[in-house]
Amino acid sequence: EPEVTQTPSHQVTQMGQEVILRCVPISNHLYFYWYRQILGQKVEFLVSFYNNEISEKSEIFDDQFSVERPDGSNFTLKIRSTKLEDSAMYFCASSDDLQETQYFGPGTRLLVL
Amino acid sequence: ELKVEQNPLFLSMQEGKNYTIYCNYSTTSDRLYWYRQDPGKSLESLFVLLSNGAVKQEGRLMASLDTKARLSTLHITAAVHDLSATYFCAVVNNNAGNMLTFGGGTRLMVKP
Numbered sequence: 704e705p706e707v708t709q710t711p712s713h714q715v716t717q718m719g720q721e722v723i724l725r726c727v728p729i730s731n732h733l734y735f736y737w738y739r740q741i742l743g744q745k746v747e748f749l750v751s752f753y754n755n756e757i758s759e760k761s762e763i764f765d766d767q768f769s770v771e772r773p774d775g776s777n778f779t780l781k782i783r784s785t786k787l788e789d790s791a792m793y794f795c796a797s798s799d800d801l802q803e804t805q806y807f808g809p810g811t812r813l814l815v816l
Numbered sequence: 817e818l819k820v821e822q823n824p825l826f827l828s829m830q831e832g833k834n835y836t837i838y839c840n841y842s843t844t845s846d847r848l849y850w851y852r853q854d855p856g857k858s859l860e861s862l863f864v865l866l867s868n869g870a871v872k873q874e875g876r877l878m879a880s881l882d883t884k885a886r887l888s889t890l891h892i893t894a895a896v897h898d899l900s901a902t903y904f905c906a907v908v909n910n911n912a913g914n915m916l917t918f919g920g921g922t923r924l925m926v927k928p
Contacts, residue, residue: 734914746859746904746918759915794858798914804849805916807859 707808726795736796822919839905847908
């Protein structure tokens with residue numbers, strides 16, 4: 704069964720460093736998303752991406768964040784200068800239609816020291 | 817701003833018992849999702865509810881949606897230990913594309 708994959712599974716970085724989280728959505732899907740979940744808290748929407756551009760973003764997704772689809776398969780989230788409060792599990796998701804299920808990847812656990 | 821509230825936040829129940837988890841949301845929506853999350857794992861899709869009165873069942877879980885009351889329920893029938901997990905509902909704001917707003921989750925523990 705097709706699934707969303709994410710790399711790395713864990714990332715530890717120093718405050719102020721740049722990180723890039725990578726996702727490979729399900730191959731025929733057109734809509735891509737990033738969410739995050741701070742430990743023990745609810746899942747929060749960051750950004751959605753369709754047709755090579757951002758379609759929606761939340762207040763969390765400030766100028767430190769960017770997304771890119773550099774080729775036909777990868778979808779990346781970049782945090783330019785990480786802060787301690789960026790420590791969270793970051794989930795990528797994809798869907799093939801607006802009204803269909805968003806399938807989540809296994810997540811990248813980011814720890815900022 | 818769309819707010820999604822689940823209750824209870826924590827539920828401990830015996831195997832074989834029935835229970836219902838509630839998900840209330842604050843603004844108009846006609847799309848609601850239920851997800852399951854095991855500790856340290858990703859979110860597994862359980863149900864997508866797309867219209868008022870929608871009811872879906874899979875095994876011991878049944879989900880329903882009442883868009884007029886802005887309420888969804890996830891009913892557990894004859895619980896088994898394998899159902900222990902955290903359950904999230906997530907709602908799409910009709911005026912905001914396909915951004916999912918999640919509830920706080922219900923942590924379910926089923927005791928043998």
